[in-house]
Amino acid sequence: MSVFNAILKSTKACLVTIIVYFSVFALFGNISAKATATTKDTMFEDSVVKVAITDNDNSALSQGLVDYLKETQNVVDPQTTSLVEMNDNVRFLIYDYALIIPEDFSERAKAGETEDLLEFVAPGATAPQFLLTEKIRTYMQDVMVYLNSGYSEEEAIALTKENMIKLSDTKATVMDTSDENHRSFYTGMFTFNGYTLLMILCISISSVLGFTKDKDVKNRISVSGMHFKSRNFATIAAVFCIGFIITAAVVLFVALMGMADTNGKLFFYCINVLALMLIGMGMAYMISAITTNENIINMITNMFVLSMSFFCGVFIDLQFLSPSIVKFAHFLPLYWYTATIRLINDTPIDKILGKTFFEYLLIELLFAGLFFAAGLIISKKKEQYAV
Amino acid sequence: MFIRIFTYSLKNLSRKYWLVGWNFIFPLVLATAFFLGFGNLIKEDPDTFQTLEVGYVNELDESAGFDQVLEELSEENDEGTTVLNLHTYSSKDDAVKAMNNGDIKGFYLESEDGVETIIISNGYDSTIMNEIVREYDNYTDVITQIAKDHPEKVSDAIDAITSENSFISEYNFGNENSQYIQYFYALLAMTSLFSSWISTAILDGMCANMSEMGKRVECAPTSKFMSITASLLAGVLLQIVSNIIVVIYIQYILGINLGVPMGTMILLCTIGSALGISTGTLMGSVIRNQRLLVTVPLFFTMICSFFSGLMWGQIKQIIQYNCPIINKINPAALLTNAMYVRSTYGATAEFHQDVLIMCGMIVGCIIVASIFLRRRKYVSL
Numbered sequence: 063m064s065v066f067n068a069i070l071k072s073t074k075a076c077l078v079t080i081i082v083y084f085s086v087f088a089l090f091g092n093i094s095a096k097a098t099a100t101t102k103d104t105m106f107e108d109s110v111v112k113v114a115i116t117d118n119d120n121s122a123l124s125q126g127l128v129d130y131l132k133e134t135q136n137v138v139d140p141q142t143t144s145l146v147e148m149n150d151n152v153r154f155l156i157y158d159y160a161l162i163i164p165e166d167f168s169e170r171a172k173a174g175e176t177e178d179l180l181e182f183v184a185p186g187a188t189a190p191q192f193l194l195t196e197k198i199r200t201y202m203q204d205v206m207v208y209l210n211s212g213y214s215e216e217e218a219i220a221l222t223k224e225n226m227i228k229l230s231d232t233k234a235t236v237m238d239t240s241d242e243n244h245r246s247f248y249t250g251m252f253t254f255n256g257y258t259l260l261m262i263l264c265i266s267i268s269s270v271l272g273f274t275k276d277k278d279v280k281n282r283i284s285v286s287g288m289h290f291k292s293r294n295f296a297t298i299a300a301v302f303c304i305g306f307i308i309t310a311a312v313v314l315f316v317a318l319m320g321m322a323d324t325n326g327k328l329f330f331y332c333i334n335v336l337a338l339m340l341i342g343m344g345m346a347y348m349i350s351a352i353t354t355n356e357n358i359i360n361m362i363t364n365m366f367v368l369s370m371s372f373f374c375g376v377f378i379d380l381q382f383l384s385p386s387i388v389k390f391a392h393f394l395p396l397y398w399y400t401a402t403i404r405l406i407n408d409t410p411i412d413k414i415l416g417k418t419f420f421e422y423l424l425i426e427l428l429f430a431g432l433f434f435a436a437g438l439i440i441s442k443k444k445e446q447y448a449v
Numbered sequence: 450m451f452i453r454i455f456t457y458s459l460k461n462l463s464r465k466y467w468l469v470g471w472n473f474i475f476p477l478v479l480a481t482a483f484f485l486g487f488g489n490l491i492k493e494d495p496d497t498f499q500t501l502e503v504g505y506v507n508e509l510d511e512s513a514g515f516d517q518v519l520e521e522l523s524e525e526n527d528e529g530t531t532v533l534n535l536h537t538y539s540s541k542d543d544a545v546k547a548m549n550n551g552d553i554k555g556f557y558l559e560s561e562d563g564v565e566t567i568i569i570s571n572g573y574d575s576t577i578m579n580e581i582v583r584e585y586d587n588y589t590d591v592i593t594q595i596a597k598d599h600p601e602k603v604s605d606a607i608d609a610i611t612s613e614n615s616f617i618s619e620y621n622f623g624n625e626n627s628q629y630i631q632y633f634y635a636l637l638a639m640t641s642l643f644s645s646w647i648s649t650a651i652l653d654g655m656c657a658n659m660s661e662m663g664k665r666v667e668c669a670p671t672s673k674f675m676s677i678t679a680s681l682l683a684g685v686l687l688q689i690v691s692n693i694i695v696v697i698y699i700q701y702i703l704g705i706n707l708g709v710p711m712g713t714m715i716l717l718c719t720i721g722s723a724l725g726i727s728t729g730t731l732m733g734s735v736i737r738n739q740r741l742l743v744t745v746p747l748f749f750t751m752i753c754s755f756f757s758g759l760m761w762g763q764i765k766q767i768i769q770y771n772c773p774i775i776n777k778i779n780p781a782a783l784l785t786n787a788m789y790v791r792s793t794y795g796a797t798a799e800f801h802q803d804v805l806i807m808c809g810m811i812v813g814c815i816i817v818a819s820i821f822l823r824r825r826k827y828v829s830l
Contacts, residue, residue: 078744090760106568109576141770145620146794153628154766162620176614183620185628187530188496189573193580195617200584202616204591207609211595211602225590232586234555234566234579237545357467357743365478372486387485 065283065293069300072273076266080308083265087258087312092319095250106234111190112157114140114148121168123205126219130201130226131161135194148183158190159183161198172215176206201226249407251316252331256338256396257371262308263342264349264363267301271347272354301343309339327406330414334402337426341395344433351440370396395429398422450671451679458651458683468650472688476640476695483632484703491627491705500531501574504544504556507537515564518585519557527613532577554578626708626792628762633699633707634788635759638781640695641721642753644688645729645746651680652733652822653742677822681726688722689715708792717791720807721784727814728780734821750781757781783807 073080113135117124131137138157140148148160160183167179180198184191204225208218273279274297283293313332320328349362371377373387374396380388391397402422406414462468505519522532536553538544544556548569555568555578564582568575588610595606653659655677657667666676696714699705707714729746736742756779758765765782768775776782787803794800 082748106575106579107571108579109571109573146622149620149622149793150766150769154631154763155628156763156766156770176616178615178618180617181620182617185496186494187498188494189498189577192498192530192532193573193577196577196580196584199614199616200587203610203614204587206614206616207591207595207606210609211606212599221594225587225594228590229583229587232579232583234568234575234582236571237548237567237569355467358470360747361467361470361475365475369478369482372482378486378490382489383486384489 063296065288065296066300066303069270069274069297070303072270073266073304075273076269079265079269080262083258083262084311087255088315091251091254091258094254095247098245098250099247100244104236106236108134108230109190109193110134110136111159111194112136112138113159113161113194114138114151114157115161115163116140116143116148117163118165119163119167122215122219123168123171124163126205126223127163127198127201130223131198134197134226134230145183152183152185155185158185158188159194161194171202171206172209174206174210244407246325246327246407247320248316248325248328248331249403251320252335252403253376253400255312255316255335256374256376256399257367259309259312259335259338260342260345260367260370260396261363263305263339264346264367265360266308267304267343267346268350268359268363269356270304271297271301271350272356272359275350275354301346305339305343309335326411327414330406330419331403333423334399334406334426337402337423337430338399340430341399341426341433344430344437348433348437348440351437351444367396370394373397375400395426398425398429402426451675454671454676454679455683458680459687461654462647462650462684462687465650468646471646472640472643472691473694476636476643476691477698479636479639480633480695480699480703483636484699484705487629487632488703488705491629494627494629498530500534501577502534502536502553503578504536504538504547504553506539506541506544506556506558508541508558508560515557515559515585518581522581532581557582622793626706630705630707630792631758631762631785631789633705634785635754635757635781637692637695637718637788638721638757638784639750639754639759640692641688641718641784642725642728642750642781643746644684644691644722644725645732645750646743647684647688648681648726648729649733649736649742649746651677651684652730653739655680658737659739673822681730684726684729685719685722688725689719692718692722707788709788710791713791713796714788717784717787717804720804720811721780723811724780724784724807724814727811727818730818731814731821734818753779753781757785777806780807780810783810 113131115128115131115137117128128137140160141151141156142148145162148162151157152160162181162183164179164181171179179202182191182195201222204222205218208221209215213221274283286293313328313335316331317328345363345366349359352362353359373383373391374394375383375391376396380391380400383391402419405418405422409416503519505516507516519533519535523535525531536547536556538547538556541558544553544558544567547553548555548567554574555566557578558565558567564585566575566579566582568578591610592603592606596603654662655666656663669676693715696707696711696718700707700711709717728749732745732749733742736745755761756764756768756775759781765776765785768782776786783803783806787800787807790797790800790803
């Protein structure tokens with residue numbers, strides 16, 4: 063029991079690391095899961111563009127355009143009059159589109175000019191840019207046609223607005239028949255958890271195991287009367303206890319955060335997280351066999367886990383990665399963790415417990431075993447050559 | 450003596466393997482991970498408008514003209530964009546099957562009731578598809594209205610409505626770097642700030658209350674100012690080499706154009722390295738705890754890097770509008786911004802302001818650190 067208690071107490075030294083990574087998970091996991099969660103569409107909804115308008119003309123014509131955009135799009139404050147700052151804002155997605163109405167807009171439009179009446183700033187040729195440019199072009203086309211056909215300015219604006227409102231009733235029909243492509247909140251949270259849980263487990267457990275390998279501590283344990291078997295059993299139990307407490311805290315947090323979005327699949331995600339916990343503990347054992355220096359433990363964990371997170375679909379969706387990277391990712395444990403999450407997400411609840419699910423879990427367990435075996439071999443070789 | 454201390458410091462630092470790992474290997478690994486993750490996105494932006502794969506089913510004997518609209522949109526326009534790639538199906542069931550297989554985003558069904566847009570899910574692509582039908586209906590409505598009020602103007606109106614008027618043009622800044630390049634700038638800023646570890650490691654070996662080596666250095670008959678300066682310059686040199694290796698690796702091996710001229714990049718890396726070393730010196734002069742000397746520089750670097758956009762590209766711009774002072778005191782944000790401004794707009798006043806603030810920070814940190822480091826007395830060792 064004393065070894066068990068000592069190991070649990072020494073985890074206190076890693077408390078700051080655990081809190082930092084848990085906070086990262088709680089904050090960014092939540093943000094990313096909420097941002098990427100999608101539900102099955104049953105009704106058509108127009109996608110709106112976040113547009114910032116700078117009206118330097120302030121005429122009836124420009125006001126008509128602004129009113130139309132306010133009714134159909136998400137109009138926001140440009141926050142600046144500088145074109146450079148507007149460009150920064152669209153590049154960093156503060157808004158999607160910046161529309162600038164020049165001072166002579168109304169004058170030139172009434173004179174029958176049709177070229178470059180308005181200016182916009184957008185982050186390249188994106189879908190929102192194409193959509194809004196087309197909408198503005200259609201609006202302007204209508205106004206100009208009415209003006210040139212003998213209507214007054216007020217009439218042209220009113221008729222165009224009336225047309226646009228009438229057209230907003232033209233809606234597409236949604237035929238969403240499959241369960242796939244809808245990402246639940248749990249999927250988002252547990253995917254991000256692949257990075258944070260592995261970081262927490264690897265750093266805390268390898269640091270704790272590193273403490274027990276300190277020369278003085280090792281010598282004191284060696285001369286104690288405790289049996290080798292019970293000493294090792296206590297060490298393993300303590301490591302499992304740390305891993306289980308951290309994993310349980312993560313699962314509890316996700317369960318609490320996802321209460322409004324529950325889909326009955328939490329149990330399957332939990333099984334997958336337990337497999338990840340074993341991978342994390344295996345990796346931690348291997349790292350602790352390589353080094354006991356806390357700096358190097360931090361460095362190796364960061365390099366390995368961060369890189370894996372990029373390749374295996376934790377930070378970037380697999381569809382954006384090149385096929386060769388995805389093929390390479392098959393040799394990494396985190397890939398199978400995220401593959402299991404995708405399987406749970408895309409499969410109806412009564413069909414999850416199938417051959418594929420158990421195959422994926424088995425691969426994860428094999429990886430955990432592989433890391434543990436590698437750790438054992440390294441430790442043995444180090445002992446053999448007295449490194 | 451200066452050169453001797455400088456050389457020994459270089460040797461001493463380069464033999465600290467954890468330092469070499471964090472400052473030389475970790476940035477290369479992270480750059481590779483970024484490249485494998487964002488490489489595709491930099492070369493081919495996923496937000497770029499792609500030609501829409503759409504289906505068309507005509508249940509009428511002859512189309513009322515909508516097929517012509519679709520054909521026009523399937524041809525490349527003056528701006529070089531092809532809006533639609535049209536697939537024609539003989540029945541609605543075939544089109545639904547193709548849509549569920551992912552061959553098309555949706556399809557148009559033309560029947561006696563008019564044109565119906567059928568989609569699988571909401572999004573920009575679906576809105577654009579629906580917008581095409583709206584525009585088609587809109588032309589009919591406008592012409593009907595004019596025919597009612599001003600019948601003599603109908604032919605002019607038809608000409609005007611079918612002509613290609615641009616009305617709106619894009620403001621061009623000349624340099625269109627991918628927005629994902631930002632992550633590489635933040636990575637270089639993080640690499641520079643990692644040098645704060647170099648200076649805490651240097652000071653660890655120079656303070657009598659921190660290490661055995663520190664005791665020897667403190668009682669050596671050598672000017673402390675000279676030995677600290679020589680050691681810190683060795684650290685700066687080491688970090689400059691590290692930064693240049695990362696820049697060369699990104700630019701020439703990974704093939705990602707950072708958009709900043711090499712000379713300017715080396716200058717910025719030098720300033721960044723000096724900034725990292727000076728902030729590390731300040732931390733090393735204040736902190737007395739061995740464990741904190743590792744964790745404080747790590748968290749300082751990671752927090753500064755986070756707020757400069759290493760993990761979330763938008764954060765710097767959000768701060769810019771809510772609390773701009775943070776961007777002006779965050780060394781990583783200053784360095785990232787200097788690179789971004791130089792690559793996007795050239796050497797503007799903002800670029801020079803960033804460089805000046807960083808130089809000011811270096812001087813400020815060194816002055817404060819030297820106040821803490823001078824004439825130190827130990828009650829007992």
